[in-house]
Amino acid sequence: MIALLFLAPALFVLGTLVVYPTIETIRLSFFDRFGEDFVGLDNYRRMFRLDRMRTGFRNSMIWVVVFPTFVTTVGLALAVLSEKVKWRSAFRVILFMPAAIAVLSSGIIWRFMYDADPGTGLLNAVANVPVAIFNPEGDYPGVAASHDGLIQEEPGDAISQVVEAGPDGGVALLGLLRLTDAAIPPEAVQAFVPTPAGSGTITGVVWRDTTPGDNIKGIVDPAERGIPGITVEIIDTSGTTVATIQSGLDGSFETSGLDPGTYRVEIPGSTFREAWGGINWLGEDLITLSAIIAGVWIWGGFALLVIAAGLASLPQETLEAARVDGATEWQVFSRVTVPLLKPIIAVVFVALTINALKMFDLIIGIAPGSVQDDANVIALEMWRTAFTGLGDRGMGSAIAVFLFVLILPILVFNIRRFRLEPEG
Amino acid sequence: MTTGATTRAGRVSGLARVRGWFSKSAVQIVLVVVALFWMVPGIGLLVTSFRPLEKVAESGWWNTITSPGQLTTENYSNLLGNDTLVDAVINTLLIAIPSTVLPILLAAAAGYALAWIDFKGRDAVFLLIVAMLMVPLQMALIPVFRIFRTVGLSGIPAVVVFHTAFGLPFAVFLMRNYYAGLPKSLMEAARIDGASEWKIFYRIVLPLGFPAIASLAIFQFTWTWNDLLVALVFSGEQKPLMVFISNRLGQFGSGIDVITAGVFISALVPLGIFFAFQKYFEAGLLGGSVK
Numbered sequence: 001m002i003a004l005l006f007l008a009p010a011l012f013v014l015g016t017l018v019v020y021p022t023i024e025t026i027r028l029s030f031f032d033r034f035g036e037d038f039v040g041l042d043n044y045r046r047m048f049r050l051d052r053m054r055t056g057f058r059n060s061m062i063w064v065v066v067f068p069t070f071v072t073t074v075g076l077a078l079a080v081l082s083e084k085v086k087w088r089s090a091f092r093v094i095l096f097m098p099a100a101i102a103v104l105s106s107g108i109i110w111r112f113m114y115d116a117d118p119g120t121g122l123l124n125a126v127a128n129v130p131v132a133i134f135n136p137e138g139d140y141p142g143v144a145a146s147h148d149g150l151i152q153e154e155p156g157d158a159i160s161q162v163v164e165a166g167p168d169g170g171v172a173l174l175g176l177l178r179l180t181d182a183a184i185p186p187e188a189v190q191a192f193v194p195t196p197a198g199s200g201t202i203t204g205v206v207w208r209d210t211t212p213g214d215n216i217k218g219i220v221d222p223a224e225r226g227i228p229g230i231t232v233e234i235i236d237t238s239g240t241t242v243a244t245i246q247s248g249l250d251g252s253f254e255t256s257g258l259d260p261g262t263y264r265v266e267i268p269g270s271t272f273r274e275a276w277g278g279i280n281w282l283g284e285d286l287i288t289l290s291a292i293i294a295g296v297w298i299w300g301g302f303a304l305l306v307i308a309a310g311l312a313s314l315p316q317e318t319l320e321a322a323r324v325d326g327a328t329e330w331q332v333f334s335r336v337t338v339p340l341l342k343p344i345i346a347v348v349f350v351a352l353t354i355n356a357l358k359m360f361d362l363i364i365g366i367a368p369g370s371v372q373d374d375a376n377v378i379a380l381e382m383w384r385t386a387f388t389g390l391g392d393r394g395m396g397s398a399i400a401v402f403l404f405v406l407i408l409p410i411l412v413f414n415i416r417r418f419r420l421e422p423e424g
Numbered sequence: 425m426t427t428g429a430t431t432r433a434g435r436v437s438g439l440a441r442v443r444g445w446f447s448k449s450a451v452q453i454v455l456v457v458v459a460l461f462w463m464v465p466g467i468g469l470l471v472t473s474f475r476p477l478e479k480v481a482e483s484g485w486w487n488t489i490t491s492p493g494q495l496t497t498e499n500y501s502n503l504l505g506n507d508t509l510v511d512a513v514i515n516t517l518l519i520a521i522p523s524t525v526l527p528i529l530l531a532a533a534a535g536y537a538l539a540w541i542d543f544k545g546r547d548a549v550f551l552l553i554v555a556m557l558m559v560p561l562q563m564a565l566i567p568v569f570r571i572f573r574t575v576g577l578s579g580i581p582a583v584v585v586f587h588t589a590f591g592l593p594f595a596v597f598l599m600r601n602y603y604a605g606l607p608k609s610l611m612e613a614a615r616i617d618g619a620s621e622w623k624i625f626y627r628i629v630l631p632l633g634f635p636a637i638a639s640l641a642i643f644q645f646t647w648t649w650n651d652l653l654v655a656l657v658f659s660g661e662q663k664p665l666m667v668f669i670s671n672r673l674g675q676f677g678s679g680i681d682v683i684t685a686g687v688f689i690s691a692l693v694p695l696g697i698f699f700a701f702q703k704y705f706e707a708g709l710l711g712g713s714v715k
Contacts, residue, residue: 006541007538021566082455094463102694105690122468400563411559419551
């Protein structure tokens with residue numbers, strides 16, 4: 001009787017706000033959006049047909065499969081590695097800090113990290129270092145060929161012209177578009193007008209083939225300036241580069257001593273290569289993977305801490321005995337440590353699986369509005385369906401029930417494990 | 425013979441020592457890299473929160489290493505001059521404090537009954553509460569929303585009541601288990617002395633339960649301070665920090681300055697608690713890993 005007095009307040013709150021609503025949610029899942037008309041299994045049927053929800057279910061499955069394994073592995077590895085290090089407590093504090101702050105905030109922090117622009121997103125800035133060394137941006141990025149006599153696959157690629165070096169010599173007109181006047185060095189002068197210069201020669205010009213009001217391309221007009229300092233390669237039919245020339249202040253270049261024949265006059269693509277746009281971490285293809293990596297950052301410290309606590313309680317004699325028997329550190333780890341840690345690893349794994357299923361704030365924080373549909377997960381979809389827009393309570397309930405059904409095996413597992421423990 | 429054996433043994437152990445030294449340094453290097461990976465995102469946000477908006481848009485935060493002159497407290501002064509944010513901080517406190525106190529009060533009493541008072545069906549009740557630990561709160565949002573609308577509960581009180589209910593299973597679980605670990609002789613002695621159950625609870629069990637209550641308080645306070653989902657559904661016009669920040673996310677780009685500073689301000693409290701009460705924090709978290 002006295003027990004009831006102690007228990008009553010808690011049981012009343014749990015009864016009205018946890019137990020009753022849980023049953024009511026199951027009931028509502030068979031009703032329409034207002035909870036008024038019985039619709040049978042309609043909500044469940046519709047649920048698996050909507051694109052947005054299917055994406056959500058698929059992503060949640062990816063989360064459940066990848067996230068707990070990933071985080072537990074990281075936690076286990078770091079717990080074992082940091083065990084013998086003097087500064088292990090500092091290390092563990094650092095790794096645990098993200099678990100203290102709001103998951104929404106962590107998501108936002110990673111949205112900044114993942115910015116696609118290598119100028120502002122750190123991950124892409126780091127990735128950009130090798131790119132900048134091996135594939136640097138050209139001096140004139142994104143430039144296009146000006147007339148039909150030139151060959152270019154896409155703006156930004158190499159530009160070339162096929163030139164016949166006959167008895168009079170050949171002429172190349174490498175007209176460029178899509179570059180501003182300001183991009184041309186100030187010392188550049190009126191473009192050169194090339195004429196054939198005799199047998200075995202190719203003369204040419206690289207210039208900005210546009211002036212205000214000019215609609216005829218491929219002809220050097222007055223007030224069109226040459227572009228100096230451009231590397232031009234003369235390539236023969238076998239693909240061998242026979243000459244490499246730099247254009248002058250008027251954009252002119254000339255080569256002589258060529259055998260009569262056909263040549264390709266080319267400005268290499270590196271001149272026009274555009275700056276690297278970065279990996280689109282937050283794009284529709286990578287967003288779930290990116291969010292999971294952020295999840296490792298958030299929950300890795302938790303896994304580390306729990307496993308490290310388990311590790312500290314292992315019987316040292318058992319580990320020592322294995323070492324004395326000549327086991328390598330790897331054997332000690334895989335044959336002794338891990339089997340002994342199995343119960344604690346299971347606890348971490350289960351907790352992370354529940355977290356994966358209930359993932360919500362992280363997606364809101366990390367996914368820009370335009371990719372939220374692609375990053376969708378069950379818990380997020382439940383909220384969106386029930387509480388945003390028109391608010392479909394029936395369908396929202398059905399999604400909640402579905403989430404609960406996925407968690408149910410874990411609940412049963414935990415209760416069984418709990419009953420097996422002698423302490424309670 | 426003897427000398428040769430000694431030398432060989434010495435050489436082997438020397439080699440092993442060198443190998444051991446290398447693998448030890450390799451481990452240290454790996455751990456340093458990992459620690460950096462964990463620190464850099466937070467540092468980036470902190471630095472970003474001190475940069476003017478136009479700089480944030482055009483270059484990365486690491487540029488401040490070469491030009492520290494751009495740092496400014498402008499974002500923070502803008503924020504603190506912003507009534508909505510100050511209100512959000514107050515709302516967050518008004519939610520987190522009662523949402524911590526109420527479940528602990530209820531759970532301290534319930535935990536005592538479940539641990540030390542014999543009655544029929546005790547284990548069943550406890551098991552039921554353990555089962556509730558894993559009921560996702562999504563299962564209650566819609567009906568509770570309807571109940572609150574019927575009884576006219578909204579804003580901060582609604583959020584508090586919901587947090588109290590969903591904080592309870594874990595709180596009861598933790599308190600009951602902690603009490604169960606107290607020595608039995610203590611209760612028996614008190615009962616023989618004729619103390620009432622209420623007196624035993626109030627005078628003996630509650631004070632002894634302090635470490636559990638501290639862990640629980642820290643866990644629950646941090647949880648409710650950081651909560652987004654419950655606040656989104658129930659807070660209405662009385663928005664706490666997380667709702668304030670998530671609303672700004674819709675205008676990401678124009679509101680970056682406010683977001684970074686807001687995120688940092690909202691992180692100060694849980695981080696402060698974490699560093700001040702690390703032991704309890706970790707204890708609460710380890711216990712909470714069943715949740």
